[in-house]
Every structure is written in C-alpha cells, then in structure tokens.
Amino acid sequence: MNKINIQYYKTKYAHFILGSFENKLCLLDFKYRKMRTTVDNRLKKGFDAKFVEQDDDILQETRKQIDEYFDMQRKEFDIPIITTGTNFQKSVWDALMKVPYGTTSTYLQLAKNIDNEKAVRAVASANGANSIGLIIPCHRIIGSNGELIGYGGGLALKKKLLKLEQNLFVG
Numbered sequence: 001m002n003k004i005n006i007q008y009y010k011t012k013y014a015h016f017i018l019g020s021f022e023n024k025l026c027l028l029d030f031k032y033r034k035m036r037t038t039v040d041n042r043l044k045k046g047f048d049a050k051f052v053e054q055d056d057d058i059l060q061e062t063r064k065q066i067d068e069y070f071d072m073q074r075k076e077f078d079i080p081i082i083t084t085g086t087n088f089q090k091s092v093w094d095a096l097m098k099v100p101y102g103t104t105s106t107y108l109q110l111a112k113n114i115d116n117e118k119a120v121r122a123v124a125s126a127n128g129a130n131s132i133g134l135i136i137p138c139h140r141i142i143g144s145n146g147e148l149i150g151y152g153g154g155l156a157l158k159k160k161l162l163k164l165e166q167n168l169f170v171g
Contacts (some may be wrong), residue, residue: 002049007059013070013160014153016133020058021047024082028062028132033152039131046084069134072167075101077135085129088119092126099140102165106144128152140165 006019008031017036019027026043029036044050061079068074083093095113099105105113111123128150130138139161143149151158 002047003052003054004043004047004049005054005056005059006051007053007055007063009063009066011066011070014157016066018059018062019043019051020056020062021049021082023056023058024080025058025062025132025135026082026084028066028135030133030153035128035152039129042129043084043131066134070164072164075165079135081132081135083132083136085126088122089126089129092123093130093132093136096127096130096136096138096141099137101137104140104142104162107141108144110141124150134161 002021004019004021004026006017006027009016009018015031017027017029017031018025026047027039029039040051058079065074065077065079069077083090085093091114092110095110098113107120107124107127108117110127111117111120114123116123127138127141130136130152133139133152139151139153139158148155148158
C-alpha cells in the first residue's frame, strides 16, 4: 500500500497536519477541524494510501514556507502539490489559486469564475473540502455581503490571516 507521510506542526496561528504523497504536498490542514476525518479519508482513498508519521523534504520545506508566510516574508508558496477530489472540486481549487494575496473574493464570484453561477452552495462545499489550506487560499473567500463565513480553522483565524495579508509587505 502507498503511504502519505504526515507531520503535525504547531505555529502561533494554528496547529496543522501536513502530508506528502509521492514528493508532493497533499495535506496542509488544521489538526482540529470538524471535517478532519472526512478530509483524511478522502486522501487515503484517493491515493490508495495510509498515513505514516514520518518527515521528508517536502514537509520540511512546507514548514519553512509556512513560517515565512506568517513572518510576512512570503506571499506565494512554491511547493509541488497534488489533490484528490472530484473534477468539480478541482475546478474550484484551481479557481481559488487565482485569488491574489491581499485580496478577497466571494463564493458567488468563484462560481462565476468556473462558469457555474448557480453552483454557489457546491462551490462553498468544495471550498470547505480543501485539504491544502494557505496554498490553496480558501481563507480569501467571504460572503457576498462582505461577512466572514465558514472556515475550517475557525472565523477568528480567517480574520487573522486576512489581516496578515492586507498588511501587504513589500518584497
């Protein structure tokens, strides 16, 4: 059976679980979230793999880049990633990757971006199923009324991440 190397990583912002599969990052998520089991099971099934607590080069580089992001030294991540999910979920995650650092978008705009304006709820669901937070920036999606809604890491953290990014460091 294949394996997904995992590591737990605690920062001043959150406690993460990181995972790599075949030298690509497949998991950068919150250790404590309601959908933890659902996300983990999707990854295990999608990659036909089991979790093994083991470090590797991808996970080390991910920790380094997370620290740089939180220290306002990095706006974009350059770690190879791999996702598993439906074609629809992947289209939403690809659209999320196009939401620039320091900006926000809405679930409705994301639905329009994938040419499926009526799929707002499905877009929100796919957003919530994202297993590679920060890199696939689901925290940048807000309600059409400007309210902060839904986030696997909690709304307080979503607010902190948006505030961090809106400081728009130069570099």
